[in-house]
Amino acid sequence: MTKVVRISGDEVTVEVTVRLSGSLLDMEGAIQEATNAVGRCATEEALQRFDTDGSAIRVGAIKLTARGRDPKEYQTPYGPVEVERYVYQSSRGGRIYCPLEHQARIVRGATPRFASQLSHKYAQLNVRAVQTDLEQNHGRTIATSYIQNVAEWVGTIATAKEEDWEYAMPALETPIATVVVSLDGAMIPMADSAGWREAMVGTLSLYDDEGERQHTIYLAAAPEYGKQEFRQRMEREIQRVKRHLPEALYLGIADGAASNWRFLEQHTDRQLIDFFHATEYVGKIAQATHPQRHAEGPRAQWQSAHCTTLKHDPAALDLLIGEAARLSQRHTLSQTLRDDVLSAWTYFTNHRHQMDYPGFVAAGLPIGSGVTEAACKTLVKQRLCASGMRWKNKGAKIVLSLRALTQTTGRWAQFWPKIDQFGAECYG
Known part of the structure; x- marks a missing residue:
């Protein structure tokens, strides 16, 4: 049993009874249910604080009058909460406006915190996994369609405001x-x-x-x-x-x-060309240098050694270009291998001005786009x-x-x- 026993200004006192019987697992389930009950009770009171007293209001230049109080169920982290709230309309009819939902930042019937939880989970998990997580870990049974609806609305806000909303960078320890x-x-x-x-x-x-x-x-x-x-x-x-x-x-x-x-x-x-992308072309030259079927070891050693020199030796790139040119003319190689080394020659030649790995390494600069x-x-x-x-x-x-x-x-x-x-x- 849960009830509000006192309201004093911004403070709400809620009384809850928890039955502790059975195993500890049973008791923890009861505690979770009681905690959710407290959350629903307090959230019901919190929602009502965003409603009007029924007086006429203006939204922009349009005057709206209350049509009365309608009950509405809102989804919260603790469970559904039903409240009666004023809804408004202009004298010409048209769209219904709910001040409570606007002021409380309700998102498709979900409170802001619950909308945040749903959309964050949906960003990480497929919708059925989100549904299972909510039921197993939060005691909340929510339809997959509703999860998607809320997450899509939140994502729409994010994309619509991307140009206007600027985010501060976190405080960093070093310059x-x-x-x-x-x-x-x-x-x-x-x-x-x-x-x-x-x-x-x-x-x-x-x-x-x-x-x-x-x-x-x-x-x-x-x-x-x-x-x-x-x-x-x-x-x-x-x-x-x-x-x-x-x-x-x-x-x-x-x-x-x-x-x-x-x-x-x-x-x-x-x-700079991403270094690890460049090493793929070193691998093509290594394949042509050691084309034998069972030459995996020598091939890997050749590639590793030449990747190291490419990173640290300013002369390494020209040596690789020369080796690729020589191998592309070796008629004992298959046409596929010759085409591969020719592609390496073309790549290194076209991008040699963007491959100063020794200079970047010496300056302590990143050389890869691994992030x-x-x-x-x-x-x-x-x-x-x-x-x-x-x-x-x-x-x-x-x-x-x-x-x-x-x-x-x-x-x-x-x-x-x-x-x-x-x-x-x-x-x-």
């Missing part, structure tokens, strides 16, 4: 010397016979003068919205970081895609590419928006106070 800007793509399975299409991923990684990464900003975009819109979002983030860190060195690190370099050259001071490669997996693949998944553009956009917010340290915690400040426009 930032270098900002690495990197972008890449990850293929995701699409519904409606669209097959697999590329989602875009971008990162801005902040490094101190010892080369230690202190903070990373993550961005992602669904295929529908195209690379141009994604790059506009990246550009906004870069401009914001530059306002905070105007003295930092800005590096662009990516693979060899020409469109990436056109963007990075506009926004970074220096550019972005990892983001392709953690931000996109882990959530969107599970067995049997197929995505429509809207759903992929929502999930990627939520995951970028939750993976960028500090942003999720700032996102909800912004909703609290600016609102989540709700009519009911």
Whole structure:
């Protein structure tokens, strides 16, 4: 049994009775039920504090009058709570307006904290896993359609306000010397016979003068919205970081895609081919150097040794280019191997001005886009590419928006106070 026994100003005293019998597991279940009951009781009182007294109000230039008090059930972290609240309409009719829902920042019938919990879980888990987690760990039975509805609304707010809402960077222990800007793509399975299409991923990684990464900003975009819109979002983030860190060195690190370099050259001071991407081409030369079927050991040793020299020896790149040119003319090699080493020759020749690994290493600068490669997996693949998944553009956009917010340290915690400040426009 749970009841409010005293209300004094902003304080509410709730009385609860908990029956402790059976095993400890049984008792813990009873305690959880009682805790949820207290939460429902207090939340009912809290919701009523956002209602009006029924007087006429204005929303912008429009005068609205109360139609009466209607009961409405709201979903909370502790369970459903039903309250009677005033609803309003203009003299001309039209859309119904509920001041309580607007002032309390209700999101599709969910209180802000519950909407935050649902959308955060949905960013990490598929909808049935979220449903199971809520039931098993929170004592909440929620329909999958409702979970998706709330999460999609929250994700829509995040994407709609992305240009307007600026997030503060966390307090960092050491000064930032270098900002690495990197972008890449990850293929995701699409519904409606669209097959697999590329989602875009971008990162801005902040490094101190010892080369230690202190903070990373993550961005992602669904295929529908195209690379141009994604790059506009990246550009906004870069401009914001530059306002905070105007003295930092800005590096662009990516693979060899020409469109990436056109963007990075506009926004970074220096550019570098991702070292680990370059090592894949060293591997092609190693394969041609030791083409025998059972030469895995010598091949791996050759690749490892030449990757090390590529990283530290300024002359190593020209040696690799020369070796690739020589091997591409060796007629004892298969056409496939000759084509592979020719592709390595072309790659190293075209990008030699972006492969100063010894200079970067000597200066203590990053030489890899491993953060972005990892983001392709953690931000996109882990959530969107599970067995049997197929995505429509809207759903992929929502999930990627939520995951970028939750993976960028500090942003999720700032996102909800912004909703609290600016609102989540709700009519009911």
